[in-house]
Amino acid sequence: MSRARTRTKEFLAGILHKHPKSPKLPKLPEKPLAESSLPLRIGSNITIQDHNTFLNNYGSEGYKFYFELNTDNKTGSVYIIGMASPVHEDVVHLLQKFFEVPNGEVIFSPPIKVSGQPFHFKPKGGGVKIAPDVAVYPDTAFVPRPVASAIVPRPPSDEKGNPHARIVCEVSVGQTVCHLKKRCLTWMRQQYVRAVISIKILDPRLGIREPRTGYFYRIMTAKLYRQGMQGIEKQEWDFGNVIKNSRNPKGNPAPCNAPNLPGFQINIPIGEVFWDPPFPIPPGYAPAIPDAITVHNFTIDLYRIQQVALKAEM
Template structure:
């Protein structure tokens, strides 16, 4: 059992942390909460990959999401607060907004796998995420697409859900709720299947008349505005390599629900409420 630190030890630890911050070029978090329209916000310049990873380990749970953009020297970069980490293959630590992993009860840790070469893992050595969700607000559609396609290069990532939330339409609001009208787009990437797309905001993408030309996405449980991902994809764990073309993942007998179902109307309402 580890002992509790005394107040003196905590005080000295804070001094050491402060000295470390002064001696190294780390990104600096804002002192006040950020409004959405201020993103992306640069919080560090010419930051080394090592210092960025240290910063991310210390502040990854701060509530912000960060992007690291490498400079031409491939050694340093600029850090921004946006809505995502950036998977660019540079060795920078990354994390998706939401991820679904298989439990090691059903899919063993990669180190124990009989597949040669062994499948990849997360930093803790657990199975790689199978389903990922990325939500974009402050960054461009192109950046979000590149991020999702980068995840799909990993064969153990079976599906990626992309949600792009555009800026609210100023000056026009829903008459009953007072929510701003806002365009939203979702995409589903799956291995071996064409990308699917949904426009699910409370206003049509190019419309300026939400009352006379209302968006069809106006109620929960509409079949055409639900994203369905087979639950079996979470248990994707082929025992041969290369993967046989007829391989199909199977859910354990205790799992009886066929799909993960994402009702986009519920996401729409949550977004609009947060902005009101």
């Protein structure tokens, strides 16, 4: 949702609006949307090619799109399932900062690249494009572009031929839990995606605030999906300033109430970003981590995520 729009894309978007012979594309809403109206279908019987063209031209409009493939595996319906908001964008920005910590002070060509919404091809999705809220992947100085890789079969890439994202984050405010889970599990169908973080932030409880800070009470949940020996492994956290299903937030305080609490931290080994094994994968394979990186884990402090989300909507 934070992808910038180039002048070329703006020009092409104008052409697609004006010319009746343009491909059949989804139609964006003319009026502002309320999150309660999501998911909203904006196109049906759209081909995969036209869906991808639509994303190229309108992917920066502040919406998160979902393509539901029809049984013919050629066409489908396009939905808006989420949209930019201060809460969404502030949480995404903080997640990006957490993943940049192991780079130290390196700004230009860091060993770990952190990006917002780079296009990938949906795993086992027949060429449909999707983009995560946050993508974490290795610099080509440490993991070559797939086209230059000696690994057979060739590793996957993003749309531009760069190494595929190894860690993905999806943040949901208006997006439903069902769509969020489906999206995360879709990413996990690609073996090179080693971990997916899911953040769900529910609506604030209007009219009831924390006495000390004045923040609205808000339920927040997080999930970590990882590739494991026996399939997908999952961890879950309830980290809002109110316990899920609590009817008395003031008398039943939430335990996620301070930074650096071990029970409210998501830890992912740094090596997952540099996962690039030969084929077949040898027993005990461990990715090589650049010498410049001296920490062992990415650490996402969920209390910090909570506070940023609460502050964004007071």
